Amino acid sequence: MARLEAGADETVATLYINDDFSRCGACGRDADPKETTHLNEQMAQPPGCGARYVTVSTDLDMTPRLRAAIMEMKPNLPFADDPIH
Numbered sequence: 001m002a003r004l005e006a007g008a009d010e011t012v013a014t015l016y017i018n019d020d021f022s023r024c025g026a027c028g029r030d031a032d033p034k035e036t037t038h039l040n041e042q043m044a045q046p047p048g049c050g051a052r053y054v055t056v057s058t059d060l061d062m063t064p065r066l067r068a069a070i071m072e073m074k075p076n077l078p079f080a081d082d083p084i085h
């Protein structure tokens with residue numbers, strides 16, 4: 001996984017936001033889109049990998065509606081691969 005603006009030992013990741021689940025781009029496991037890093041505060045298994053989300057994307061077809069929903073959910077994160085120009 002590429003490291004984007006990473007600190008000395010910090011792993012960063014793309015957060016993939018989908019309709020029914022979201023996932024961490026670093027480890028591929030389920031992620032909570034409300035979090036800013038892949039931690040697991042609900043004590044579910046497996047735990048998150050600790051990567052900090054620096055960009056967002058989706059596994060779905062990027063529609064303007066989905067894009068708006070993602071931007072509303074994570075207003076501070078840019079899109080990893082901007083599919084709409």
Ligand SMILES: [Zn+2]
Pocket residue numbers: 013024025026027028029038048049050051
């Ligand atoms: Zn992860």
